[in-house]
Amino acid sequence: MLTTVVGSYPAKIQKPESIKEKFKASLGSYDPFRPALEQAVEDQVNAGIDLISDGQIRGNMLEIFAESIPGMYVEDHKPFINGKITPLSYSICASDIKNTLNTAKKISSEFKTDLDLFDGDNFQENFKGIKGIITGPTTLTLSSMIEGFYNKDKKEEVVMDLAWVLKKESEYLENAGAAVIQIDEPFLSTGMADLKVARKAVEIISRNLKVPLAMHVCGNLNEIWEELLKFKVDILDCEFAGQPKNLQILENTNLRGKKIGLGCVDNKTNKVESKEQVAEILNKGIECIGKDNIIADPDCGMRMRSREAAFSKLKVMVETVKWLS
């Protein structure tokens, strides 16, 4: 069984300290997020995670994208829409993907970009690679205040325009070496989202993508599970530790060829689970859908956790997976 993360990792922004860093800062080329990225990558690799992320250290999942997308802006960490949303001529996260890969390679030569996540219908054994993450068009739309250009009652137009922007970003990330693209759509479980429109948007992103596509949805999924299975994605990544009721929906389900990202450690507390607790969730998942259909990960991003807790949770998860294999 492979292991991954949902995405975000606790980040500490570092002011320039050394003479070299201070010199770079004076030229405007010092990146205060770079040490946090390297720390996030080192922790994931050292914990033994197979499919790692860049730690999403540049801000919350909304502002990372809204800050750069034409037609959007961010104030007090909240996104606003005030113009026509159009694709970018440059990538938002591709350089972080490249830095993630280079940092991971320094610690472990096993990290590569030429290995496919899937070997036929199964996960590739001994896979080590990078995940590219985008915030989903529906979640970005429903989290933003519409101030201009679009009609507040016609959110579908915003979702579709964002889908084209994010499709382009997915291609940038794929070219930068991402072995899988993950769309984060936590709003799909809130009851606020139009699931048909969300599905159409994901379908646009999936077109011509060469790497597998994953979608992360947290929260209680009982009401929307059948709808989620209709999305054109290879992996559905969900929360199970903090939402044990979600395990029931795995019983007698037809996955329609999809794999499940099985959230097995709780991202909402610093309390680190025991191996037995993680094993209980994984075993229930294995019982319902089989080991081959599972990739183990935390419930959601770990941005709000302490670095110690985040690392320990990843470590106990990896140890449990090894213990069960």
Ligand SMILES: [Zn+2]
């Ligand atoms: Zn989540």
